Amino acid sequence: MALINPKKKEVQVKIVYYGPGRGGKTTNLEYINKKFKSRIKSEMVTVKTYNDRTLFFDFLPFDIGVIKGHTIKVQFYTVPGQVKYNATRKLVLRGVDGIVFVADSMELRREMNIRSLQNLEENLGSMNKNLNKIPLVLQYNKRDLAKEGIPLLSIETMEEDLNKTLNAPSFPASAVVGDNVAETMKKIISLTVSSLKKKLDVGEEK
């Protein structure tokens, strides 16, 4: 749950980019970091392995301004996608308020997307949370590869595989080019913040 500080009138919101390894989670945050430099007061933190893959997480703090008299500090995290890093994925999921699931559109990655989403549901389950009840946005990334003749999953197939029961908002995207990266981010922020507003209303009365 978001942490509300009634003294500083500040709310910290945790949004996690989840998905299979190499799907483009870090690239999403790198794009946001570049594109919205003015709203980001500190450096993006990345904990990488020697071969440049996400070891623990990436972390990017993002100020979205004032809502109901509270400064909202959004904290974006990514998780490491590789199967062996499940313990760290669980750590990063602690206290999550909103999730972006970044799926890889390459046909080859179909199974990996499905497994990663299952892994997300299991990990949330182990914290007594339910993916259906957390603000969620799906992103079908790497759509730009179609131009290069690389076989991609159709949007319909991806919806069928991943979003049939969840019915979350979804975006085809290209994180390297920046297509729909900001849209994905804006959507998850607005979903997360509106679920928070109720809590702030109650807080005002205290």
Add this chain to the structure above:
Amino acid sequence: MEFALDFTKKQLESIESILEDELIDIGVQCVVLIDLAGNVIVNLDNGESDHDVYSLAALAAANFGAVNAMANIIGEQEFSLLFHKGDKDSIHFSKVGDDLLLLTIFGKEVSLGFLRLKIAEAIKNIQATL
């Protein structure tokens, strides 16, 4: 695990004054109380340090989680305190109850033994406010 910890203004004020009296006053540079999700609950400094406490909190929560996973592997429940020593400045981490972590950043002027004593006192007092 859920971290729906809510603090009232009054609680935050008493935590701040505890940290101020016990730690800032003995020459500590900066103290940050965080939850295990990486949120900053209280941060105070001596006016001379300007650390990026939000990034520190994210990393400290993860670091603590990783160290606890190591503890489990060797058959310990957890390591309730950690200490990273630098050339000039060091960081001390200490668990507060089940859900919170106190980071203390201090320089050479402060002796570790004395600091530990004060941290233990501060934690006792903070727990009384929760």
